[in-house]
Amino acid sequence: MLGGDLLLSKKVLVVEDSCDLREMLGTVLAARGWNPTLAESGRNALDKLDRETPSVILMDMGMPDMNGYKLATIIKNHRVYRSIPHTRGNCVSRPYRPAAVSGGRL
DSSP, rough: OOHHHHOOEEEEEEOOOOOOHHHHHHHHHHHHOEEEEEEEEEHHHHHHHHHHHOOOEEEEEEOSSSSSSHHHHHHHTTTGGGGOOOOEOOOOOOOOTTTTTTTTTO
């Protein structure tokens, strides 16, 4: 599925090693009408891409087996996957401390 057909699809691949965050993203996306496929690692994402072509990929950058930078490079250089838009993000699980409280350090 390439070109215009890809844009009509509501399939999204979520690549996130945190089980709770991965499941939450899948639930929210499904509630918004998307058809999420969940992958817990970069390698698992590549396996899923071999079976199904999503219209977009949401990926974590800090995964243990293959980080998001490596996965993005593989996607960008692949003759089929490179046409899939992908976005990368990273969540930091530490308490929020306003700059005034932390002496200007975040």
